[in-house]
Amino acid sequence: MALYPSLRSLIASLCFCFLAFSLSAFGRPATFLQDFQVTWSDSHIRQIDGGRAIQLILDQNSGCGFASKHKYLFGRVSMKIKLIPGDSAGTVTAFYMNSDTDAVRDELDFEFLGNRTGQPYTVQTNIYAQGKGNREQRVNLWFDPAADFHTYTILWNHHHIVFYVDDVPIRVYKNNEARGVPYPKLQPMGVFSTLWEADDWATRGGLEKINWSKAPFFSYYKDFDIEGCAVPGPANCASSATNWWEGTAYQALNALEYRRYRWVRINHMIYDYCTDKSRYPVAPPECLAGF
Structure with a gap:
């Protein structure tokens, strides 16, 4: 049965409104240059697929890095990353948010610590709030993050900070200001990523050194998604x-x-600063506050 013109117009308008709502509610994948710029060693970052993906390169000459063009105050940031395959010991691929200030730095870190072939990849998270850091936790990933892309996400709001791996929360830092625990809420943070050599600490505390015969090392990024309050x-x-x-x-x-979250902590967590008595004979207050 034919539709009246007015009904056709109504349906078209509803479809358009639904599409607009979907785009605004769920964000959009961005090309690299829309939201980011190279900050370190332009020759070691290559755009792929029209800028919808990038390759980061580490060799004996240099690593590399990039950053968002804007800073954000609260929101969610996610990227799909494929890490260095094979023998990646001594390398670190980092994805983090940083206020880019010195004395009272705020920072939210994903650091992927390279491994020797056959060993699990370790992801270290850390949180700096109002200048205080040293809140490391380490989790062995339960899959091979170099075989395919996986989604890594930081959610940051007034209530808590959550680090996600493929929608699985691996770290939660609650806003416990009422207990005297500092919480990052005043400084906007940019989004950063780097690929660099850190064989003095990255793999088994620096015991496993980087094997330059395996260089160059590559990591890949795509589906850049930032949803938050841009500053200014x-x-x-x-x-x-x-x-x-x-x-x-x-x-x-x-x-x-x-x-x-409990499954990750029980089965895959290998280090938690809260339980490191050599560093903290008395657990920090955020550790005593409970989940």
Whole structure:
């Protein structure tokens, strides 16, 4: 049956509105140059597929790095990364947010520590809040992150910071300011990534050195997604309760996320600063605050 013109127009309008809502609600994959710029060794970063993916290169001459063009105050950042295959001992691929300030730095870190062939890849997370860091946790990944792309995400709102690997939370840092625990909430942070040599500490505490005969080393990135309050921007954005990342569903882990989080901590966590008595005879206050 033929549709009346007015009905056709209504359906077309609804479809357009639904598409616009979808794009605004779920964000968009960006090309590299839309949101990022090279900060270190331009010759060691190559754009692929029209800038929708990039290759980072580490050799004996240099590593490399890139950063977002803007800083953000709260939101969610995610990237798909494929790490260095084979013997990657002594290398570090990092994806992090940083306020780029000195004395009172805020920083949220993913650091992927290279390995000898056959050993699990370790991801180290760390949090700097109002100048204080040294909050390392390490998890052995339960898959081969060099065989394919996996999604790594940082969610940051007024309630907590969550590090995700393929939608599995591996680290939660709650806002415990009421207990005197510093929480990053005042300084906007940029999004950074680097590939570099760190064989003085990266693999088994520096016992495994980088094998330059395996160079060059490559890591790959795609599906860059930043959703947050850009600075400079509307002054009221960061405090707005209407931002989706501040919504009820994102203020705490849901039941499924919590089960996954507990599974990671029980089966794959290999280091937690909270339980390192040699460094902290008395556990830091955020460790005593509980989940």
